[in-house]
Amino acid sequence: MQLIQWLSKPWPWYVAGPLIGLFVPALLIMGNKNFGISSSLRHVCAAFVPARIPFFQYNWKKEIWNLFFVSGIVIGAFIAASIFNNPQPVDVSPALVQSLKANGIHHFSGLMPADLFSWQNLFTVKGFFFIIVGGFMVGFGTRYAGGCTSGHSIMGLANLQFASLVATCCFMIGGFIMANLILPFILRL
Amino acid sequence: MQATKKKQAILIETNTDFEVRSLDTACVNDSQLSHPWWYNFKYLVAGVLFGVILVKSEVVSWFRIQEMFRLQSFRMYGIIGSAVVVGAISVWLIKRFNVKTIYGESINLHPKKFNKGQVFGGLIFGLGWAITGACPGPLFAQIGAGFTVVIITLASAIAGTWVYGKFRQRLPH
Numbered sequence: 001m002q003l004i005q006w007l008s009k010p011w012p013w014y015v016a017g018p019l020i021g022l023f024v025p026a027l028l029i030m031g032n033k034n035f036g037i038s039s040s041l042r043h044v045c046a047a048f049v050p051a052r053i054p055f056f057q058y059n060w061k062k063e064i065w066n067l068f069f070v071s072g073i074v075i076g077a078f079i080a081a082s083i084f085n086n087p088q089p090v091d092v093s094p095a096l097v098q099s100l101k102a103n104g105i106h107h108f109s110g111l112m113p114a115d116l117f118s119w120q121n122l123f124t125v126k127g128f129f130f131i132i133v134g135g136f137m138v139g140f141g142t143r144y145a146g147g148c149t150s151g152h153s154i155m156g157l158a159n160l161q162f163a164s165l166v167a168t169c170c171f172m173i174g175g176f177i178m179a180n181l182i183l184p185f186i187l188r189l
Numbered sequence: 190m191q192a193t194k195k196k197q198a199i200l201i202e203t204n205t206d207f208e209v210r211s212l213d214t215a216c217v218n219d220s221q222l223s224h225p226w227w228y229n230f231k232y233l234v235a236g237v238l239f240g241v242i243l244v245k246s247e248v249v250s251w252f253r254i255q256e257m258f259r260l261q262s263f264r265m266y267g268i269i270g271s272a273v274v275v276g277a278i279s280v281w282l283i284k285r286f287n288v289k290t291i292y293g294e295s296i297n298l299h300p301k302k303f304n305k306g307q308v309f310g311g312l313i314f315g316l317g318w319a320i321t322g323a324c325p326g327p328l329f330a331q332i333g334a335g336f337t338v339v340i341i342t343l344a345s346a347i348a349g350t351w352v353y354g355k356f357r358q359r360l361p362h
Binding site: 053078099119139146149157 | 241256264301306311357
């Protein structure tokens with residue numbers, strides 16, 4: 001019981017970060033797999049809606065390991081959120097809480113604000129933006145960039161790739177622009 | 190002996206599926222072995238561990254992502270930075286000691302070629318990341334953690350990938 005309590009607290013960055021980094025050698029040693037997640041979205045397209053598009057004409061069955069990996073993520077997250085659940089709200093900086101409150105966010109109890117990410121919101125302007133537009137940009141952008149945070153920022157940087165450094169810098173620039181300059185306006189809609 | 194091995198290595202190199210590789214060297218299966226499908230269950234187990242870490246580190250939290258992009262906390266930088274350091278040391282060790290996979294294959298690491306897609310695509314992904322509070326891994330984790338509406342976000346991300354594939358030839362790379 002004590003172990004569960006101990007595991008239920010948010011893990012410090014110096015524990016979580018190195019553990020995430022270890023997936024790079026773990027997947028390589030388990031079977032020559034390059035750590036990366038956004039490709040799973042491409043494999044889903046290739047498997048279900050290839051529509052004769054050359055980009056989706058490849059042997060996706062060879063990459064099915066990636067779909068097993070992401071299915072595992074869903075299960076693992078479910079376990080973490082049910083067995084090792086942290087009842088406390090995410091301990092974010094007071095400055096963030098204050099500025100979000102000023103912009104109409106009132107639910108700080110979970111990992112995500114229920115004000116934005118809920119089924120009731122799906123058909124509102126805000127919900128459309130946060131759920132559908134955001135998702136589309138993640139899927140389109142990662143594939144255009146050839147990888148995401150895992151493929152470029154972790155696997156690519158770990159392998160000292162210049163292209164991945166460029167990609168990571170652009171991820172951050174895009175994020176800074178959105179979070180600081182654009183989101184405050186959208187939150188007030 | 191050494192020469193034939195080298196020749197084999199080159200052969201394997203040229204045999205790789207071009208379409209998967211082109212502009213997209215991330216996340217590819219480099220194994221030349223074919224195993225029964227259930228060998229993939231070990232990746233499911235790895236994924237379960239990864240999912241637990243993603244949730245317990247709170248990197249799947251929308252709030253944490255906002256904090257990161259507003260420079261209000263060191264936490265996310267510490268996580269990504271230490272992950273990169275551990276990954277880089279591991280990759281260096283694998284190369285240095287020519288570590289093999291558990292099936293005895295040599296480990297292949299491919300260079301990623303620079304193209305403009307990393308700039309344009311990277312910016313678009315960055316904008317989306319700050320909106321959803323999730324990169325692709327955390328999208329799966331948010332669903333597992335009970336935010337079922339993220340299934341729609343994931344479906345939209347798959348649609349985004351498909352649209353990219355459809356119009357890829359017309360986009361600058």
